[in-house]
Amino acid sequence: MKKRSSVLRSSIASVLCAAAFSAAAQGGGASLPVAELGAGMYRIEAEVAHTADARQTGLMHRVAMPLHRGMVFVFPEEGAHCMWMRNTHLSLSVAFIDARGKILNIERMAPRTEVNHCAAAPARFALEMNAGWFEERGIAAGALLRGIDRLPAPR
Incomplete structure (x- = not known):
């Protein structure tokens, strides 16, 4: 026994x-806050990386993410922000977004790489989704993202 x-x-x-x-x-x-964003007719549940620690960690070490989920990075200022994929196991697409919510450019990012993917113009936000998410839905540079105005201020 x-x-x-x-x-x-x-x-x-x-x-x-x-x-x-x-x-x-x-x-x-x-436990990051989650915001509801919209692109075209699509709803996005985005974890909000609005602190320095959250922006630095991003989606590192994740092995899966539901299709309607993503992560939005809120930067303290508009700038030529860049993203990379160190310790990130997911294939992602990143949309760089200006202060008004307009998508400036979208880049595909390969997992576990340190290649910089940068905004084409000064960006205030970046939205990471599963690779190909934007393309598969016909969302491209110039599209407006809804809900940006309700995001918390960066810290």
Whole structure:
């Protein structure tokens, strides 16, 4: 009976550790605010990276992201912001966006690379979605993103 109890405790501990690791790998440990954005007729649930730490971490270590989810980066000022994919396991597309919500350019980014992908003009925001998301929906440079005006101020 003692041996069974020990095996059961060990099994439960293993399952809990695996669940914790999986949540951390998918970003489950971070609790970022979520904003509703819109592009064309499409609704986006975007985690908001508006602090320096959140912007630096971004979607690193995530292994999956639902199709309607993304991450919007709120920068303290308009500028020639660039993104890269260090420790990011997902293939992503990034839209650089000006202060009015207009998409300036969209770049595809390969996972686990350190190639810079930069805004074509001064950008205030960047929205990362799964690779090809914008293209598959016919959303291109010049399109307006709704909901930008409701994002929290950068910190």
